[in-house]
Amino acid sequence: MTERRSKTGTEVPLSLLPQAIACRIREGGTVVYRIRVVRTRWHHYNVTVRTRLTRKELAPVEVAVFSAAAEKTGPTRRAGRGCAA
Numbered sequence: 001m002t003e004r005r006s007k008t009g010t011e012v013p014l015s016l017l018p019q020a021i022a023c024r025i026r027e028g029g030t031v032v033y034r035i036r037v038v039r040t041r042w043h044h045y046n047v048t049v050r051t052r053l054t055r056k057e058l059a060p061v062e063v064a065v066f067s068a069a070a071e072k073t074g075p076t077r078r079a080g081r082g083c084a085a
Contacts, residue, residue: 009046017045024049034048035047
C-alpha cells in the first residue's frame with residue numbers, strides 16, 4: 001500500500017497562500033491527494049497538503065536521447081506569414 005504524507009502550514013497570510021501550497025507540494029510526494037485550506041482568524045489560513053508516493057511502475061524515469069535531431073541547436077524558422085499559431 002502507498003504511504004500517505006501530510007504537510008501542514010499554520011497561520012499563512014492570504015497573500016502568501018499560493019506560495020505556501022506550492023511549497024507543501026514540493027516537500028511532499030509526487031501525487032497530490034488532497035489540499036485543504038481552513039480559515040483561522042482575520043486573513044490567516046491553515047494549509048494542509050496530503051500527498052502519496054507514486055507506485056514503482058508509474059514513477060517517472062529519465063530517458064537519454066542519442067539521436068542527431070536532439071543535438072540540433074539554433075533558432076528554427078517556420079514557413080508562412082510569421083503567425084505564431
